């Protein structure tokens with residue numbers, strides 16, 4: 167997934183603003199983080215493995231002076247979990263050095279790599295590095311280079327880029343990953359993966375950056391160019407609504423919290439059940455649980471308390487650790503569960519590792535019945551566009567029926583939200599979304615790619 171931000175704020179310490187914006191985006195990636203800053207003359211950067219708070223302190227931030235900055239928090243899909251793949255990446259070109267950071271996943275990396283000049287040296291293992299080399303190899307101004315790369319690169323990319331005196335932000339022609347623009351009241355701009363980061367740094371939301379749009383922000387002001395790719399459509403990732411985005415973010419004016427609340431209400435209409443209480447698996451399913459409770463008139467209770475200091479277990483690349491993560495993560499509130507018939511709302515079942523453990527935890531705490539309700543349809547297909555759902559093998563819904571999944575989870579009943587209700591809850595048109603993981607129809611993935619395993 168990854169979180170990205172870009173700051174252009176004359177007279178201010180941009181790296182510090184980028185740091186706080188990244189703090190609001192930490193949920194999008196916990197593997198590594200970095201910031202690059204520019205003061206008009208010099209471009210400097212710092213990045214490391216781990217969480218933001220452990221990477222930056224006053225001293226490190228103090229080195230990153232200037233009124234321009236970009237930042238990144240990384241969640242790995244393509245490319246191994248190593249510091250060479252941490253971002254921002256730096257690239258030298260005939261028109262100077264630039265730093266950039268990427269959220270998404272390219273689907274034609276091999277093709278782009280084949281188009282690079284023989285002098286291009288690749289050090290990392292990521293699609294992002296290939297994209298940087300393509301920008302370096304292109305010709306003309308930075309705006310021209312970006313426009314030409316948008317014409318060639320397929321897949322998902324929301325990118326922030328800075329030179330020593332300008333900030334750029336651009337999105338793939340499908341707009342798969344989010345990216346929005348905000349303004350500081352005393353002048354200057356901020357771009358970020360999610361609107362929650364704008365609030366954190368005290369900026370006002372202006373708008374989404376459009377699919378295929380490049381923004382150039384400099385001392386001359388703000389300039390936009392939109393690159394149209396013939397026959398393509400916009401395709402914002404549905405999983406942003408289901409799970410990834412923070413509930414206090416909005417996408418095109420639609421609050422993620424309210425979208426999830428509506429998913430919960432629709433789920434209660436589609437899969438009602440005779441029960442005593444409704445709970446959600448914290449944190450991501452809470453708005454959905456509250457929506458289910460409102461629609462069903464069953465009281466909402468907290469059945470599990472999450473340890474807030476443990477990162478998202480799904481991020482950890484090792485299956486064994488992922489399994490263990492759940493016990494570290496939740497403790498039951500026995501008083502809310504003992505003797506109760508419980509509806510448990512969660513946002514998704516991906517690999518099917520978490521859910522059986524949760525059902526067991528609730529039964530052990532005294533729940534007499536456990537009714538699982540999921541605010542998404544079954545996740546049946548891999549993602550090629552930046553979510554770590556790599557292959558058919560590991561997706562439980564690709565291999566088992568709903569009844570088999572119910573048995574494996576140990577729940578008394580299992581109900582998934584319908585695709586129509588999910589789409590309706592977002593307030594968007596179905597044709598404007600990427601629903602690849604739910605339907606197997608992808609907007610911009612070359613067919614040859616689909617027969618292969620998705621990048622891990």
Ligand code: 5GP
Nearest residue numbers: 450478479480481514515516517518519520
């Ligand atoms: P699984 O079925 O793979 O064991 O996990 C499903 C749970 O993981 C759900 O509770 C959901 O909230 C969470 N989840 C879904 N997608 C992601 C993801 O991309 N990253 C993380 N950290 N958790 C996820």
Ligand code: MG
Nearest residue numbers: 447448449450
């Ligand atoms: Mg969850």
